[in-house]
Amino acid sequence: MKAKKIICLVSMCGLLMGCGLNQEQEASAEDPKMLDVKLNGPSEVGKNETVIFEAVVTYGNEKVEDADDVQFEIEKENAEGQGDMIKAKHRKGGIYEVATDFQEPGIYTVQSHVTAKDSHNMPKIRIEVK
CATH class of the missing domain: 2.60.40.10 (Immunoglobulins)
Incomplete structure (x- = not known):
């Protein structure tokens, strides 16, 4: 039971980190020009x-x-x-x-x-x- 919670927690952290990287990549691709x-x-x-x-x-x-x-x-x-x-x-x-x-x-x-x-x-x- 404990192992399932740890695996689930690690999977969620990895998913959140991946989403954060995509947002940073999108933001840098849309940097405003002057x-x-x-x-x-x-x-x-x-x-x-x-x-x-x-x-x-x-x-x-x-x-x-x-x-x-x-x-x-x-x-x-x-x-x-x-x-x-x-x-x-x-x-x-x-x-x-x-x-x-x-x-x-x-x-x-x-x-x-x-x-x-x-x-x-x-x-x-x-x-x-x-």
């Missing part, structure tokens, strides 16, 4: 000089070639809400870019608005126009 956007552009530019800004978009380790929407907002410092939104063009390798020029000297903020893989990311950089 939408990452690296915004690149110069920190200084001359007035009326054409400049290119690019957003390198990745999701986990994959380059995003099919973003839902990528736009760049360019706004002069102290002019909040008066910026221009420019739709980005897709190149290959997860790179989205815009080309623009600046008519007036000053400090500007360039912010990319990227929507992809049910996520949104909005990094920004500053640029001085001389």
Whole structure:
């Protein structure tokens, strides 16, 4: 009788341990990925000089070639809400870019608005126009 209880207890422990391993394996297979956007552009530019800004978009380790929407907002410092939104063009390798020029000297903020893989990311950089 005692041997049957021990065998039953050992069998149950083995079953529970096996289920725990499967849950850990499933959890690691479903690790969430992050939408990452690296915004690149110069920190200084001359007035009326054409400049290119690019957003390198990745999701986990994959380059995003099919973003839902990528736009760049360019706004002069102290002019909040008066910026221009420019739709980005897709190149290959997860790179989205815009080309623009600046008519007036000053400090500007360039912010990319990227929507992809049910996520949104909005990094920004500053640029001085001389």
